[in-house]
Amino acid sequence: MKRALILLLWPGLALAADPPELPDLPPAALVEKALRDYPLVKAAAAGVQAEEAQRDRLEAGPHEFALKLASQRRRDRPLDRSYGEHEIGIERPIRLPGKAAKDAELGAAGVEQARHALGDALHESARLLLGRWFEWQREAAAANDWTAQVELLRRQHEVVSKRVGAGDAAKLEELLSGGQLAQGEAQLAQAQSRRERAAIDFAQHFPAIPLPAQLRPAPPRPVADTAAQWRERILAHNHELQVARAASRRSQLTAQRLEADRLPDPTLGLRMSSERDGQERVVGVQVTIPLPGGARAASARAGVAEASAASAREAHVLARAEAEARRTVSLAQSGYEQWLRLADVAARMDENTRLLEKAWRLGEGQFAELQTARRQAIEARLAATQAHLEANEARYRLLLDAHQLWPIADAEASAGH
Numbered sequence: 001m002k003r004a005l006i007l008l009l010w011p012g013l014a015l016a017a018d019p020p021e022l023p024d025l026p027p028a029a030l031v032e033k034a035l036r037d038y039p040l041v042k043a044a045a046a047g048v049q050a051e052e053a054q055r056d057r058l059e060a061g062p063h064e065f066a067l068k069l070a071s072q073r074r075r076d077r078p079l080d081r082s083y084g085e086h087e088i089g090i091e092r093p094i095r096l097p098g099k100a101a102k103d104a105e106l107g108a109a110g111v112e113q114a115r116h117a118l119g120d121a122l123h124e125s126a127r128l129l130l131g132r133w134f135e136w137q138r139e140a141a142a143a144n145d146w147t148a149q150v151e152l153l154r155r156q157h158e159v160v161s162k163r164v165g166a167g168d169a170a171k172l173e174e175l176l177s178g179g180q181l182a183q184g185e186a187q188l189a190q191a192q193s194r195r196e197r198a199a200i201d202f203a204q205h206f207p208a209i210p211l212p213a214q215l216r217p218a219p220p221r222p223v224a225d226t227a228a229q230w231r232e233r234i235l236a237h238n239h240e241l242q243v244a245r246a247a248s249r250r251s252q253l254t255a256q257r258l259e260a261d262r263l264p265d266p267t268l269g270l271r272m273s274s275e276r277d278g279q280e281r282v283v284g285v286q287v288t289i290p291l292p293g294g295a296r297a298a299s300a301r302a303g304v305a306e307a308s309a310a311s312a313r314e315a316h317v318l319a320r321a322e323a324e325a326r327r328t329v330s331l332a333q334s335g336y337e338q339w340l341r342l343a344d345v346a347a348r349m350d351e352n353t354r355l356l357e358k359a360w361r362l363g364e365g366q367f368a369e370l371q372t373a374r375r376q377a378i379e380a381r382l383a384a385t386q387a388h389l390e391a392n393e394a395r396y397r398l399l400l401d402a403h404q405l406w407p408i409a410d411a412e413a414s415a416g417h
Contacts, residue, residue: 055107091269120239335391
């Protein structure tokens with residue numbers, strides 16, 4: 001009986017049955033394009049390109065060849081003669097064994113972190129899209145409900161006015177009915193204003209996705225699988241956690257690289273010189289070895305401290321991600337049950353109002369009781385409508401966090417290239 005009342009309250013719900021493109025969500029192709037063009041995602045995609053260039057720089061190394069040229073005049077006073085002398089040399093610092101491999105690891109870690117950051121930007125933008133989409137749906141549904149209620153209140157006021165004119169009802173009933181109608185019209189105007197603001201806000205963020213002309217909410221569905229399974233899926237696709245882990249690994253590699261840099265790289269050079277107008281030719285090899293000081297040791301200590309801080313931040317992000325995953329699963333599971341309860345209440349309130357109105361028309365009930373019942377029915381229907389959409393949003397948010405709603409991975413690859 002309970003589910004029958006719910007289906008009577010929501011006549012359009014029985015028509016939808018797992019379509020490929022859900023009727024209450026924008027098409028996946030438009031979503032992918034909107035996410036790829038979103039400024040936050042574009043910035044993250046540029047960050048990937050920057051880290052790829054940084055990787056190439058690290059693989060090439062910080063050292064370059066240096067060309068040295070010198071020219072001088074030598075004066076031999078005993079012979080009272082001057083000689084022209086010239087020198088040319090080339091030198092380059094050489095990375096010690098192990099440093100080049102560590103630099104390559106650092107570059108790859110930076111690219112990995114940037115790609116996870118791109119995924120996080122896509123995910124957060126998709127969350128924003130889903131939230132703004134359902135914000136508009138809630139306001140549009142409230143406007144629709146108030147439109148229907150105002151129409152009912154208007155018909156009721158017409159009936160009351162006719163009864164007052166016929167002498168079958170007191171003038172007070174007409175005043176009460178008119179006041180309730182005016183309240184409903186004010187609530188409708190506010191709901192329509194909120195709907196327009198929500199539509200403008202959505203269009204400002206995602207202009208490539210048009211809002212539908214007619215609201216078509218899908219029926220809420222219970223969440224399958226256990227909470228533990230959903231938490232595992234969410235954590236496996238949590239980009240913020242992946243960014244924190246990549247940052248922690250990158251900090252550890254940086255600390256190792258700074259420790260290796262405590263032993264400076266030597267500089268190897270080759271020089272050739274012509275002295276005494278070419279009478280003497282000199283060819284030599286030179287090696288320059290910097291002597292490490294306290295700055296290198298301090299940099300190594302700072303790298304170790306930063307790696308420890310990054311590890312602590314990773315633990316903090318993990319705890320927060322686990323808590324958020326539990327909350328997301330809980331909201332999706334409880335949202336469906338909450339909608340069932342409120343939809344049942346709304347159906348009962350509608351039936352109660354119908355019976356009281358019938359009794360009032362037959363002269364067996366008080367108009368004040370009918371007004372109270374109608375106000376409670378309006379509140380119950382509005383609450384059920386909001387619970388309906390909140391249950392859908394919570395379930396879609398769960399699917400989104402588990403990467404089962406929109407092609408986030410495809411959009412990430414497309415934006416990255």
